[in-house]
Amino acid sequence: MKKINSIKELNKLRKTLKAKYNPNKLRVRICMTGCRASGAEEVMRAFEEETKKNNLCKKVEILPTGCHGFCAMAPVLVVDPFDIFYGKITPENVSEIVSQTLLKGEPVMNLVYEDPVTYQKVVHSKDIPFYKEQKKIVLRNCGEIDPTNIFHYIRRDGYLAIEKVLDSMSSRQVIEKVRISGLRGRGGAGFPTWKKWELASNVKSEEKYLVCNGDEGDPGAFMDRAVLEGDPHSVIEGMLISAYATGATKGFLYVRAEYPIAVEHLGIALEQAKTLGLVGENILGSGFSFDISIKEGAGAFVCGEETALIASIKGKRGMPRPRPPFPVESGLYGKPTCINNVETLANIAPIILNGGVWYAKIGTEKSKGTKVFALAGKVNNTGLVEVPMGITLRKIVFDIGGGIPDGKQCKAVQTGGPSGGCIPTKELDTMVDYDSLEKLGAIMGSGGLIVADENTCMVDLARFFMDFIQDESCGKCVPCRIGTKRMLEMLERITQGKGEVGDIEKLEMLAKIVKDSSLCGLGQTAPNPILSTIRYFRDEYESHIIDKRCRSSVCESLFTSPCQNTCPVELDVPGYINFIKEGKYEEAVKLIREKLPFPAVCGRICHHPCERRCRRGEIDKAVAICALKRAATDYAKHYKPVRHKIKGIEVAIIGAGPAGLTCAFELAKLGYAPVVFESLPKPGGMLRVGIPDYRLPKNILDEEIKWILCAGIKIKTNTRIGKDIKFKALLKKYRATFIAVGAHSGYRLGIPGEDKNGVAEGIGFLRNLNLGKKQKVGNVIAIIGGGNVAIDAARSSLRSDAKKVYIIYRRTKSEMPAMEEEIEEAIKEGIEIIYLASPKRILGENGKVEGIECLQMELGDYDESGRRKPMPIKSSEFTLEVDMVIPAIGQKTDFSFLPEELQSPDKINWRTLATPLSGVFMGGDCRTGPATAIEAIAAGKKAAKNIDKFLRGEKIEEVKIFVERPPKRKRVEEPSSLYHQRIAVLPLSQRKNFKEVELGLTKTKAKLEATRCLRCDLEE
């Protein structure tokens, strides 16, 4: 390499490089930075061997490059000139790629990228959704060049910007161009870059310094690392231009020691630049001199702060100092020092070459250009993305990021690392820019974007960040040193069950003080995660403090196993699964009955939230907890329950559904004499009149209800409160009342033709069916809705007289609220689900239903429920010939029998179920709206407990007392590695009746399935 002495020479060199470059040559661009951790080196060696074997060494260039960004697919490579993308490549795949793609120019289809949502194969990188929305300015060369070869950089217009600057621009003009571009500091604070340069430029001094801040310490951020490793010259060129603008005489590149590859590549790049004379004395003969040295950090997050960084360069402890004076006035060795972030500097050359106006066209009004984000956490496509400012977070997480793995729900997105805040799902449509994120209580930060799902505990996340900050606090100022320690202590107490009422307020108060009085940015931003999580997830804090529950099953002191913790009645799941494994079915049922009076019912119809959280599900598939519960009841010897007679205080319960019956059962156990009033002829509530026989046979339900009633419960059926007995009369007679009437009224569709003969509301339809009442069932039926009632009505119609059944749902399958198993069986049985359609009017002559006219829908913007709103498509009407329409679009409660103060559920204390009327409690579907059986059962238990307290004159405590859990027992056996056992179902040919469809697990299968349980209740 020879020194380049003039701009003309550099120009000539670049022209030669461009001329010699053959864009059509076969090239394998393979990431050799981050992908090394996934075996990229072995893959590259395989390529070298294979090309040698096939005599392709001259024809094929194997190019080690920097980060391609799509880190989730590591190791990543692209074959040019075809732009064929290959990810997750092993050395074994290489020979195929060489023979098919390099020799024949064709993609290897089984190695090509497959879209995880559409299952479509996407061959070219520019078509992959991950890349399509990106705009690469900072990352322009990453993945395209060999970062250890300066000529690659030069060829792609590298060092052309500094040429332009040295040739034809004054420092004023450079600053002006950057001003027009609107570039703001990318390190996190977003200070206008031109202003910093101007301030530095205005100070008169013999010596001035320029420092590149490569101390990317935010956990979760790796943008700067990719630039330093993959395109170091872009940073060096940025530094040159910055130095020219500010008048800096010497530069420092401060890099974290934890980035060894970055240090290595920077070293190589700098040496090459110096050899060519692009850094050093009299650059390109212009008279401009600038030298750069590399300084390694030594492991201190605080050194990302300007004044701490300066102290570190001077070989001191990295402790900040008060500002003013700011580094631009007096920094390193007292001289004006301009400190710029890596990403900021990487933007400079393109701005000089393409103009400030070009850059300002990208982005929003106050945040111009692009931003590189590091997507990590609970998201499918982890990696680096560069997008224009103004894109929404939802687009980044879902369209580019590919959404949340394992079908989980997004809870929040954390931006800005330990200095930042979390943004809840409902705000995901916010456009990303400095100001909008600040309004939400977060910050842009350096660009780390951590996605949290439903299994992330936000209190634990705040604790995690504060733990980090406490570790990294330099200790100089009291607010940070002591303030963060106290905040951490409080968070630790809260996550360990020792939280106290008032802690949240204390945290907020302390947070404000630390924010206002800390010496540097570390302390000033340390409280942000706490303030932000309190703002949006206060209920999680309250849950930890008041209920002593961690609903995300993360804070270990607060639960034993996640299944038990997620179950609304906290069943000892590992306990009864273990009994089943040992064949001890009676013990299993006994254990279940301790907390749940409906084992056989729930073993069939529970929506099993426990399975969703089962840790086994993270390995292969969740343990079939619900089916195991049923198996225990199937195989346990039945014994007759003992009848009890109770002489205690009478308590009135309105409604003999799961909530009412459970409350009665628990009260009877405590010695009270519950009296249950049921308006229907038989008890059971939704369990009887909502759920059809093929899901829950009536004899099973009857047996369990008999068992419950034997506890000493008096029940009065065919008695409607408000009609047969006035509510006021009830209050006079009984000292306590539990209202558990459920939600048994449906909604009208609100469309013309609804009053024709042949329109039967869904809940009423099912009730008549389940009570054995005669009703006409049509031949061709259209059911409107997507919940369990709709599916139940559909499958029931098919088993009655219907020949053809449609379900019309206004959104798509993935948004249907019904249980997945139910939807699958409905489709198997031949029910046709029409998605994205909504009824417009019901047609028919002589008051009879003859058809239904529907409109097609498309999904528009997101609404508050986090789902996309269905929007009608103009002139897309279509008609279905039907003779019956069953609307099943929701359930509500008829509160007319109650006094006014009890008619709004929000007046009820959800923690105690107490209403404003003394002695009156309310729970179940009537309080929450349509929910699930197990939640109603849990409400019944809670009501019984609190009625007991009320009747004994005790205060109904809201705040739970924390009970330390006993240490976990030792593990004896290892769980099996079997895949989950499938539950047998009735073959389709045998389903033209109401016989139970699910046949349950055999004894053998139940035992095998039980061995899959990881026994999270035992020691690790």
Next chain:
Amino acid sequence: MVSDPIIREGKLGTRVDLGKLEDIFSKHPERNNTNLVIPVLQEIQQIYGYLPAEALKKMSRHFNIPLSHIYGVATFYAQFSLEPRGKNLIKLCQGTACHIRGGKEVLKAVENLLGIGHKGTTSDFKFSLEVVRCLGTCFLAPVMMINRNYYGKLTPEKVRQILKSY
């Protein structure tokens, strides 16, 4: 990396070959200048695997920098260790992404398998463990580095296999 300059006498005592320091000192001609403290400490640690007390004393005398300043820097920055460390340095990441993706279980697995915690060294000096915040490979969470090798998408089982291979 560590075997040569450290003469081990049993498990407790170590004598250090200070001759190696001359190579480092000769690279930095300046005296009385704290600028070189961090690079010199990094080079000393590169050779010995940690910062032996005798080496620091010699450094202080040679460069005429107060020993208290050197200790101040050595104890401030996480990279430096004043204790002898194992042949293989495990850096286990407990950054945000790794934490969310099950980093806790991986840490527990390592602690159980090696019987040491953060900043600990196994009694046979084979492994030292450091819990760090963010290695910048968040897409691989949970991640650990052993020497310069990265291991990502860890599970307790994978950890067991990886440690066995050393």
